[in-house]
Amino acid sequence: MAVYKAPLKDINFVLNEVLDVSSLAKLPGYQDATPDVIQAILEEAAKLCENVLFPLNRSGDEEGCTYENGVVRTPKGFKHAYDMFREGGWTAMTCAAEYGGQGLPATVGFAVQEMFTASNQAFAMYPGLSHGAYEALARHGSDELKKKYLPKLTDGTWTGTMCLTEPHCGTDLGMLRTKAELQADGSYSITGTKIFISAGEHDLAENILHLVLARLPDAPGGTKGISLFLVPKFIPKEDGSVGGRNGIRCGAIEHKMGIKANATCVMNLDGAKGWLVGELNKGMPAMFVMMNAARLGVGMQGLGIAETSYQSAVAYARDRIQGRSLTGPKNANGPADPIIVHPDVRRMLMIQKSFTEAARALSLWVGMLIDEAHSHPDAAKREAADDLVQMLTPIIKAHFTDMGSECANLAVQTYGGHGFIRENGVEQFVRDARITQLYEGTNGIQALDLIGRKLPMKGGQAAQRLLGEMSGFVAQHKADDKMKEFVEPLEKALGRVQDAALFVMQHAMKNHDEAGAAATDLLRLMALTAMTFMWGRIAVAAHKGLAAGNDNAFYEAKLNTARFYIARVLPQTTSLNHQIKAGAATLMALPAEAF
Template sequence: MAVYKAPLKDIQFVLTEVLDVSSLAKLPGYEDATPDTIQAILEEAAKLCENVLFPLNRSGDEEGCTYENGVVHTPKGFKEAYRQFCEGGWTATTNDPAYGGQGLPATVGFAITEMITAANQSFGMYPGLSHGAYEALAQHGSDELKKLYLPKLTDGTWSGTMCLTEPQCGTDLGLIRTRAEPQADGSYSISGTKIFISAGEHDLTENIIHLVLARLPDAPGGTKGISLFLVPKFLPTADGKVGERNGIRCGAIEHKMGIKASSTCVMNLDGAKGWLVGELNKGMPAMFVMMNAARLGVGMQGLGIAECAYQSAVAYARDRLQGRSLTGPKNAGGPADPIIVHPDVRRMLMTQKSFTEAARALALWVGMLIDEAHRHPDAKKREAADDLIQMLTPIIKAYFTDMGSECANLAVQTYGGHGFIRENGVEQLVRDARITQLYEGTNGIQALDLVGRKLPMKGGAAAQRLLGEIAGFVGAHKGDEKMKEFVEPLEKALGRVQDAALFLMQNAMKNHDEAGAAASDLLRLMALTAMAYMWNRIVVAANKGLATGGDKAFYEAKIATGRFFMARILPQTTSLNHTIKAGAATLMALPAEAF
């Protein structure tokens, strides 16, 4: 069976020894976010995830959501779990205290999100979408809209969605046909159809707040003519309670490969009443607030799935007896050895372990960067942090979800035929993981975003900031003999990133297909280098822990796992660099009719 226990010790190690989470309490507004307070919060979150959410994961998958006459019911146990979730204040952790939130740092939110998505990805979709809606409203909504809706989103009484996709357009939002007609009272009448709307209809909350992209009749074409509107399922009364039903309804739910306990809806708008969020024809910036938060959240889903897959694979590998060790029996009193003794099983487990531990460090570092970007009193520090966030967002979304899917498949492979059997639980992880590579922008789109938007951003200054951060670490630790086997491969990988970027600079302007052809490989090249950087930081912390007499087995395991990553995973950067330099012709030469 699939198993999950929140990796609190590892989270605490990353926060306190790799990243120095105590620095958060020095930022304005985060004075109470001390390491002890954060640890206590994470311990409570772990209990909820292990004891309430994880037990519903398989049953939720088996039952799924049901649809009847426009009404969607979530699986058995979800309503009670959501009630406990709200009563525990988990919908309010990082929200503004002005609207009833706890005002905790984003770093804490990232750690909690990993645990929630590892325990029950489908359940996590409901509050996750609400948080994206909250962020968009908080940054772009009028004071009136914020006062009415943010407290309800914060306490979880109401939930939120993102209504972007339509049957004829997904990535290309410029093709949107949903129409918004201005009304005399300042509202808008909105009509159209949206598809693939996660949490578009359900029975967990008394109201659902839809953030809908639409265009006015006289709006410019393409993305420059898109506006964002708030469309509630029920129109609020003057005193903020649920009033009459609005003209937005669920027409169907999708029958999906995975995340079956998350309702994915077709939403029909027929003269639905909505209110403008932000400025007319400038809905894209507000939408990207939601989208960027969602992309990082989806990246955390990849990490969460990978962690659950890894733990399940390890538990099975320790118990399953099959064959004998190539170097002699390790379980002499038994009929066979546990499969964890076999090198190829170790390869699969170490691939998962080396990913999850470095990915957790990278994600929590981004969480701390978000807190710096929002709260640091020095404007230059805020700008520097934001540059790094911009660069790392597509990397985290795409690489984490690719690896989440790979780790889920490795868990099935570790189980062998038993992994293919539904009742053992790990095949669900494969099905659930697959969507993460698709929604909130496919991973190919993330790669194009990295190459087309992020690398040229500020004339390349943001990219140089990330590469400079890594180069600075290399320079500072190059002379440390204990770090030599880690720093030297990192320096070579960094050189390959710079070499590949130079190739693009020299060729992509002459032929734009060069950028598209290189995009996915360059993203993975940069992701592996970023992971190697985090492994270096982890090993530095582990060496310090050993020097001060800490948990010897824990720290030595960190160093051994980092050594595996540097020796067996990071060399992929060499082939990726060669692939990038093979150029676009190898992809584009074949005529379309020859396929």
């Protein structure tokens, strides 16, 4: 059976020994976010995940959501779990105190988000989307909208969605047709159809707030003519209570291969009443606040699935007895050895372990960067931190979800034929993981975003900041004999990144297809290098731990996992560099009719 136990020891190691989370308490507004407080929060989140959310994961998948006459019902136990989640204050954790939130740092949110998605991805999406809506309204909503709606999103009595995709347009939002018409009272009448709307309808909360992209009749074409509107399922009364039903309804739910306990809805708007969020024809910047938050959130789903897949694979490999070790029996009193003795099983487990531990460090570092970007008193440091977040967002979304899917498949492979059987639980991870590579922008789109927007951003300044962080780490530790085995491979990988980026810059000027042909490989090249950087930082912390003489087995395991990553994963950067330099010719040579 699939298993999950919150990896508190590993999370705390990253927060306290790799990243020094105590520094957050020095930022304005985060004085109460001390390591002791964070530790207590993580322990409570772990209990919720292990005892409430994970037990609902498989039953939720088996039952799925049901739709009848416009009403969506979530699986048995989800409403009770959501009430516990909301009453425990988990929806309010990182929301501002002025709206009833706890005002905790984003870093803490990232740490608990990993646990929520690892224990139950489908459930975690309901409050996750709500927080994205909160962020968009908090940054771009009028004072009136914020006062009316943010407290309800904060306490979780109302949830949120984002409504972008239409039947004829997904990535190319400039083609959207949903129309908005100004009304005499200053609101807008909105008509159109949106599809693939996660959590678009459900029975967990008393109201659902939809953030809808639409176009006024006289708006410019393309994305420059898109506006963002808040469209509640029920229009609130003056006293803030739920009023009459609005003209937005669920027309159907999709029948999916995974995340079956989260409703993916077709939403029909027929003269629905909405209110402008931000400025007219500038809806995309406002929506990107939500989309960027969602992309990082989906990246965390990849990490969460990888962690649960890894734990389940390890548990099975320790218990399953098959064959004998190639170097002689390890379970001499039994008929066979546990499969964890076999090198190829070890290979599968180590790929998963070496990913999850570095990915956790990278995601929590991004959480700290977000906190710096929001709260650091020095404007230059805020800008630098935001540049790094912008660079790392497509990397985290794409690479974490690619690897989450790979880790889920490796878990099934570890189980062998038993992994193919539903009752053992791991095949669900494969199905759930697959969507993460698609929604909030496919991973190919993330690669194009990295190469087309992020690398040239500010004349390359943001990219140089990221490479500079890694180069600075190399310079700082290059002379340390204990660190050479980790630092020198990182330095070579950085050279490959710079070499590949220079090649693309030189050739894409003449032929834009060169950028498109290189995009996915370049993103993975940069992701593997960034993960190696995090393994270097983990190695520094592990050596300090060993020097202190505490828990040597724990720290030795970190170093050995880092060595595996550098020896067996990082070498992919060499082939990726060659693939990038192969150029676009072989991709584009075949005429479309020859396929």
